[in-house]
Amino acid sequence: MRIASAVFASLVLAVSAAQAGETAKVAKPDLNKGKAIVEQQCAACHGADGNASANIYPKLAGQHPEYLVKQLSNFKVQPGQEKAQRENAVMAGFAAGLSDEDMRNVSAYLASQTQKPGTARNKDTLALGEKIYRGGIAEKKVPACAGCHSPNGAGIPAQYPRLGGQHAQYTEAQLVAFREGVRKNSEQMSKIAARMSDREMKAVADYIAGLR
Missing domain, CATH: 1.10.760.10 (Cytochrome c-like domain)
Structure with missing residues (x-):
């Protein structure tokens, strides 16, 4: 019984360690990969550093990464849905080609950038x-x-x-x-x-x- 208990305990520890490793992987995005995607796919509208120059596009620099991941996901049609929660033909095309890891990397990179201040004009x-x-x-x-x-x-x-x-x-x-x-x-x-x-x-x- 003691041997069986020891084996079971070892298995539990091994599984826990593996899960912790997976969590660590998910929790640590790659900023360099995120930057590369932004420069290739996002910069034309949002700027290479997330500071869109045209006022019809949002500034993404300094935005919370969790929010950015959610928005990218919302441009995709999710299982069980007929339409995406945010319908935009251009963004739908870009988001469709991004994996969950890509979205985390892009979001983390943009969040790490400094937003250029704006001004009230009226x-x-x-x-x-x-x-x-x-x-x-x-x-x-x-x-x-x-x-x-x-x-x-x-x-x-x-x-x-x-x-x-x-x-x-x-x-x-x-x-x-x-x-x-x-x-x-x-x-x-x-x-x-x-x-x-x-x-x-x-x-x-x-x-x-x-x-x-």
């Missing part, structure tokens, strides 16, 4: 944008953006994305997409956007661009 709506971001819209039951995305727009790792410094045009477009049901990968954001007017979206998007 003085006429700055006060409204700040009010919505910091206090929400009480009469419409729109919560303050800062509650999830933090006062300076840094977000909360693995939960809510970084927004500060993002191109205003891109942020506004995503709010509209949530409201219109084009983007379906956040029920929370779909409900919030459904209560906002075009003017409110434009104002808060512009304010967010200046956060740092």
